[in-house]
Amino acid sequence: MNILSGDPSDIFRQEADELFVQLETALLDLETAPGDKETIASAFRALHTIKGSGAMFGFEALAKFAHHVETVFDRVRNGDVLVTPALVGVTLEARDHMRRLIDAPGQVSAGSGDAILAHLDRVVSGQENPVCARAASPVERFIPSSPPPPSAKVSPASSGYRVRFTLPTNAFVLGTNPVTMIREMLEMGTGTVRCDASEVPGLDGLDPEQCYLRWELELFTGQSMEAIEDVFLFIRNETQLTIEPFSVAPVPALDLPLEPLRELPVVDSGSASSLPTSSPSPAASAQSGKPPPIESVIKVNSDRINGLMNQVGELVIVQSRLKQIAHSSTEELSVVSLRAVVEEMGRLVSELRETTKGIRMVPIGSLFSRFRRVVRDLSRELGKQVRLDTRGEETELDKTMVESLNDPLVHLIRNAMDHGIESSEARLAAGKSVEGTLLLTATHVGGQVLITVDDDGKGLNLERIRAKAEERGLLAPGAEISDGDLAQLIFHPGFSTAQAVTGISGRGVGMDVVKKSIDALRGSVEVFSQTGEGCRVVLRLPLTLAIIDGLLLKVGEERYIVPLSNVDAIVELADAMVEHSGGDGNHFLFIRDELVPFLHLRDLFAVVGEPPPHEKVVIVVVGKRRVGLVVDQILGDHQTVIKSLSRVHADVKSFSGATILGDGRVALILEIDHLIEFGQHREERLREALHPSGRRVGHEILVR
Amino acid sequence: MTKTILCVDDSASMRQTIKLTLAVRGYRIIEAVDGLDGLGKAENTTVDLVITDLNMPRMGGLEFIDALRQMSEYKGVPILFVTTESDEALRARAKEAGATGWLTKPFAPEVLLKVTRRLLA
Numbered sequence: 001m002n003i004l005s006g007d008p009s010d011i012f013r014q015e016a017d018e019l020f021v022q023l024e025t026a027l028l029d030l031e032t033a034p035g036d037k038e039t040i041a042s043a044f045r046a047l048h049t050i051k052g053s054g055a056m057f058g059f060e061a062l063a064k065f066a067h068h069v070e071t072v073f074d075r076v077r078n079g080d081v082l083v084t085p086a087l088v089g090v091t092l093e094a095r096d097h098m099r100r101l102i103d104a105p106g107q108v109s110a111g112s113g114d115a116i117l118a119h120l121d122r123v124v125s126g127q128e129n130p131v132c133a134r135a136a137s138p139v140e141r142f143i144p145s146s147p148p149p150p151s152a153k154v155s156p157a158s159s160g161y162r163v164r165f166t167l168p169t170n171a172f173v174l175g176t177n178p179v180t181m182i183r184e185m186l187e188m189g190t191g192t193v194r195c196d197a198s199e200v201p202g203l204d205g206l207d208p209e210q211c212y213l214r215w216e217l218e219l220f221t222g223q224s225m226e227a228i229e230d231v232f233l234f235i236r237n238e239t240q241l242t243i244e245p246f247s248v249a250p251v252p253a254l255d256l257p258l259e260p261l262r263e264l265p266v267v268d269s270g271s272a273s274s275l276p277t278s279s280p281s282p283a284a285s286a287q288s289g290k291p292p293p294i295e296s297v298i299k300v301n302s303d304r305i306n307g308l309m310n311q312v313g314e315l316v317i318v319q320s321r322l323k324q325i326a327h328s329s330t331e332e333l334s335v336v337s338l339r340a341v342v343e344e345m346g347r348l349v350s351e352l353r354e355t356t357k358g359i360r361m362v363p364i365g366s367l368f369s370r371f372r373r374v375v376r377d378l379s380r381e382l383g384k385q386v387r388l389d390t391r392g393e394e395t396e397l398d399k400t401m402v403e404s405l406n407d408p409l410v411h412l413i414r415n416a417m418d419h420g421i422e423s424s425e426a427r428l429a430a431g432k433s434v435e436g437t438l439l440l441t442a443t444h445v446g447g448q449v450l451i452t453v454d455d456d457g458k459g460l461n462l463e464r465i466r467a468k469a470e471e472r473g474l475l476a477p478g479a480e481i482s483d484g485d486l487a488q489l490i491f492h493p494g495f496s497t498a499q500a501v502t503g504i505s506g507r508g509v510g511m512d513v514v515k516k517s518i519d520a521l522r523g524s525v526e527v528f529s530q531t532g533e534g535c536r537v538v539l540r541l542p543l544t545l546a547i548i549d550g551l552l553l554k555v556g557e558e559r560y561i562v563p564l565s566n567v568d569a570i571v572e573l574a575d576a577m578v579e580h581s582g583g584d585g586n587h588f589l590f591i592r593d594e595l596v597p598f599l600h601l602r603d604l605f606a607v608v609g610e611p612p613p614h615e616k617v618v619i620v621v622v623g624k625r626r627v628g629l630v631v632d633q634i635l636g637d638h639q640t641v642i643k644s645l646s647r648v649h650a651d652v653k654s655f656s657g658a659t660i661l662g663d664g665r666v667a668l669i670l671e672i673d674h675l676i677e678f679g680q681h682r683e684e685r686l687r688e689a690l691h692p693s694g695r696r697v698g699h700e701i702l703v704r
Numbered sequence: 705m706t707k708t709i710l711c712v713d714d715s716a717s718m719r720q721t722i723k724l725t726l727a728v729r730g731y732r733i734i735e736a737v738d739g740l741d742g743l744g745k746a747e748n749t750t751v752d753l754v755i756t757d758l759n760m761p762r763m764g765g766l767e768f769i770d771a772l773r774q775m776s777e778y779k780g781v782p783i784l785f786v787t788t789e790s791d792e793a794l795r796a797r798a799k800e801a802g803a804t805g806w807l808t809k810p811f812a813p814e815v816l817l818k819v820t821r822r823l824l825a
Contacts, residue, residue, distance in 0.1 A: 008724060009717075011716055011720050012717035015716050045714075048788065049714070049715050049759075051788065052715070052718070052788045052809045052810075053718055055788075055809060055810040056718065056810045056811075057717065063810075172779075173773075173779050173780055173802075174780075174782075174783075174799075174802055175753075175780055175781050175782030175783055175823065176804055176805075176823075177782070177824075180821070180822055180823065180824065184821070184822055209779065209780075231822070233805065234799075234804060234805030235805075
């Protein structure tokens, strides 16, 4: 993305997003620490910038509205107005209103904004002493008029002015340049200049930084006197300035013939419509009802950019070495030096990959902070007291990932608050603190990010889950299942245990939606529940979506990739150990005291021909579930750039994507979740076929 | 010779607007996100004009202008500040700190261009 070509109003939207977060965070902080000066200043600054930039980019209604709120916060800052819960509440409403004014200005009725402002004024005046009441400054006063357009009062004929001025003595130091000012006046028409240097002292008394000069101009121009005065705008008060109209007719004796008057461009006072952009104005885009798409912008630490530049520099050097080798004659060509270059190149590429990955990383705290508001509003709606704690805000995650996590996390939070955390009475009766706690944490574990949502509510109702699962045919009536496995059933499509549909989470969409969105991010989700004590949902996510470390496998003539983060172990499948069990030739491995089903990829992918003598088993894991994949050969690790499959292959479930190998071949990336499900499903079918009672299978193969 | 303008504002969109208006006219724009950043950049570059916001985190505009004027290289360099209100008192304080002039938000690009030309010979 080219920053220079970016549309400023798009950048404003982006920036407004951040400002709204800043404002919201400040307001929520003020709820707990109402007197904090820093926080008040931060809220004020956000409002101030929203107003200023909003006006710049044509969001007049926003600017006007923000001005009103800002005025109140200016008084808060000065200590005239106190921060009260009512003030925070109405300001949060105001913040939402401003957000709507940016996102969909066309759909916001003018009345709603006025109502909020009226409410705000009531809140402010409510705490005021009527004697010293100072009403918030009227909104009408808001946008100060810009200097009048110079051409507004152009007199039809050119008239003469005598302009005399003496600059303040410190004018030079303060950056005022009389030459440009005189030039500007002369450009309005024609004229002559005289400089009076009589005040310049002798060398011994001369301060070179001081201005001792006076000037006198005779100016013939079609511009008004105000336009001339405007040249002195910045130093009007300090400058001795006289402008007198000439009573005598202009003397064309000034050896130049009078040229047609030059016109200054008509200055459009204050409107942003003349900004050099071709984007639709906010008003125009409002008609479509949708906010225009925002180009995604990431703020990057400049150290990372510098690192990237260094590495690219090194890469260029390596490339020239490579070129040199390529051009050397056969006798000189040394494999050793070539290998050295290849090694160097390999190191650089992996460094570059890390740096580039780092550029896309943003701390998850920006996401967490959004939930404070969700929790606050929900606890009011539900009449429950809930506190949100967050940990690991600095944990970095791919930007696109952070964005896609918003909805699933909101869903989990709503679920926990609606179904998990009990009402205050129930909590007291259970001997818990009145206030429920919701804890969001993020940590890096290996190449993954772990995000947990904990609540200290009543935990999952396992009996109801069982009843529902049986009713829905997800579980055989009376089937033996561990509590842990039972809990995971809530992620099954269509599963919802809410008896009453509330406006908050029981909307017919259940936790399967969460699972689907996490699956789409190549992550996994698990739930752990402790009856009476709470519930924990764990999301495991890869750090990035674009490149993964993969394990390259060979099955038949084809190559496949398994994400390395899913690989638990690799074992040899010795001939002697293979024992066929039951009808469909399924096997189990006994690994770390656990029975692991395994799949022959050769069978699965219908590969013809005989398998090689020493097949390998790759044990892959998602959460706690494991399955073995029997392959011909392990080729090694491979930095895998993920390419998505075309839409034609949208129904293919066994592969999550493809990658291109060094030799130009395509390798498919195995979708581990699907394979595990497939494997476990077969395991269950087999168990049932062999031992309908659900006892464990005896055909175990001991490895090692 | 290309004139260099140091643009100090915590709002990226403001910087962008100023940059879009002035860069196409051949000015070189250096951006800084607040007073401290601006001081660092001012020290390392020769700047012909400074345009700064007043209300910024870390170091605000008044303090920044004052600090700039303490540097001998910045005597005589025009400094513009950007302000929302036509607040006379604030304006006076900024001028006292050493500002040359001001721009009142919202301003049209033409105004910015005109003022810039007025200050840069």
